[in-house]
Amino acid sequence: MREWKEFDVITKGDGMWLIDEKGNRLLDGVASMWCNVWGHSKKELVNIIIKQTKKLQHSSLFNLTNDKAELLAEKLVKMSPGMNRVFYSDDGSTAMEIAIKIAIQYWQNKGIKNKTKIVSLQNGYHGDTIGSMSLGYVPLFFSRFKKLLFPVVRTPTPEKYRIPNGFTFEEYQTHCIKKIENIFSENKDVAAFFMESGAQIAGGVVIYPENFQRKISQLCKKYNILFVLDEIATGFGRLGSLIEYHAQNSIPDIVSYGKMLTGGYLPLAATLTNNRIYESFLGKYGDMRHFFHGHTFTGNPIACATALTNLEMYKKNKLISKIQRSSKQLESRILEINELDHVGDVRHKGMIMGIELVSNKKKKTAIKPEKSIYKKIFVEAKKHKIYLRSLGNIVMVVPPLAISKNELDFLLDGTIDTIKKVTKVI
Numbered sequence: 001m002r003e004w005k006e007f008d009v010i011t012k013g014d015g016m017w018l019i020d021e022k023g024n025r026l027l028d029g030v031a032s033m034w035c036n037v038w039g040h041s042k043k044e045l046v047n048i049i050i051k052q053t054k055k056l057q058h059s060s061l062f063n064l065t066n067d068k069a070e071l072l073a074e075k076l077v078k079m080s081p082g083m084n085r086v087f088y089s090d091d092g093s094t095a096m097e098i099a100i101k102i103a104i105q106y107w108q109n110k111g112i113k114n115k116t117k118i119v120s121l122q123n124g125y126h127g128d129t130i131g132s133m134s135l136g137y138v139p140l141f142f143s144r145f146k147k148l149l150f151p152v153v154r155t156p157t158p159e160k161y162r163i164p165n166g167f168t169f170e171e172y173q174t175h176c177i178k179k180i181e182n183i184f185s186e187n188k189d190v191a192a193f194f195m196e197s198g199a200q201i202a203g204g205v206v207i208y209p210e211n212f213q214r215k216i217s218q219l220c221k222k223y224n225i226l227f228v229l230d231e232i233a234t235g236f237g238r239l240g241s242l243i244e245y246h247a248q249n250s251i252p253d254i255v256s257y258g259k260m261l262t263g264g265y266l267p268l269a270a271t272l273t274n275n276r277i278y279e280s281f282l283g284k285y286g287d288m289r290h291f292f293h294g295h296t297f298t299g300n301p302i303a304c305a306t307a308l309t310n311l312e313m314y315k316k317n318k319l320i321s322k323i324q325r326s327s328k329q330l331e332s333r334i335l336e337i338n339e340l341d342h343v344g345d346v347r348h349k350g351m352i353m354g355i356e357l358v359s360n361k362k363k364k365t366a367i368k369p370e371k372s373i374y375k376k377i378f379v380e381a382k383k384h385k386i387y388l389r390s391l392g393n394i395v396m397v398v399p400p401l402a403i404s405k406n407e408l409d410f411l412l413d414g415t416i417d418t419i420k421k422v423t424k425v426i
């Protein structure tokens, strides 16, 4: 905070634009932390919030339920192949905590007490609570808490831009899959494999090669290990498909949704499971098989009603088709961006683009943190009337999913000009 005199105070949202107290407008280039779908102040979403607020604001899911939570659960199950049950929570991190606890308790409910080990991908990110930090350990963010985190076995992610010496990309993918299979075959105590679905986002927009996720899902089946997916940042169209695991030809045992579930208007997340998992939690009360977990605002009816309207709007507005067109528009600018002096790599899928800046293109040298590239990008982008938030040296272009053609061009033009200006002296 020492480096920031003050933050601009946003007081209003208007479509794809954020407006501060002085009336300055910024195009929301990060979809307000990767969750906004339709832009701000969308009439249908605002109306449903008002309507539901007048009717029922909150009622707990402890021994009761509410109509909107029930309807949304039905809808989520219908649209999620292989999934049968829904457990609500408030945000992505809690949805992942729930996924961890369900996966671990599942084996105990089955009477298999030794299966407690978790395997996940290096470089993953699943949230900032203790359990989700353990899953997706990012040294820069989490090293101070290392002692508190539970041990997780981590396997390499096939990152194309920095393949270790001696491998082709094809060979490296085989190596990554082999590593997973070796761990599965040598450790009978593995309970579950966790990964982000389709791509690692906070880890630097690492888009998995074709079949990588499918192969892991098959290995989990072969070795009777639960396959747990995090679609919090990548589902609901962000990577171009409504259900990313379906597009990847993989079926999880447990999957978590968040961020765009309510169009990015209210905090709500969901952890879905198949019947195999659900049924293991059934029994007489005294069997103590049930899931001792719940949050105050679990299944909040205003959030659930908003999510229902949001999902109806996906259908009504044919959003997934529109996303595919916008994705092509993003793709058409990659060459131009790649040619910039300090752009090392551009990674894109659907409605997300990560532009990695380097100090030396040939050697792929990372720009030193002292250069505060992320801050310079933010400050310069504002001059171009856009809001960009980078991940270190990776400039993130993550617009609201329904952004118009002109606004997407405006965002890309501004991003290119920002990069040019900031990287003039590196």
Ligand SMILES: Cc1ncc(COP(=O)(O)O)c(C=O)c1O
Pocket (backbone or CB within 6 Å): 091, 092, 093, 094, 096, 125, 126, 127, 128, 196, 201, 202, 230, 231, 232, 233, 234, 258, 259
């Ligand atoms: C893949 C993934 N999982 C989990 C989370 C955590 O979600 P939240 O910030 O809502 O707790 C994030 C947040 O960015 C994420 O990208």
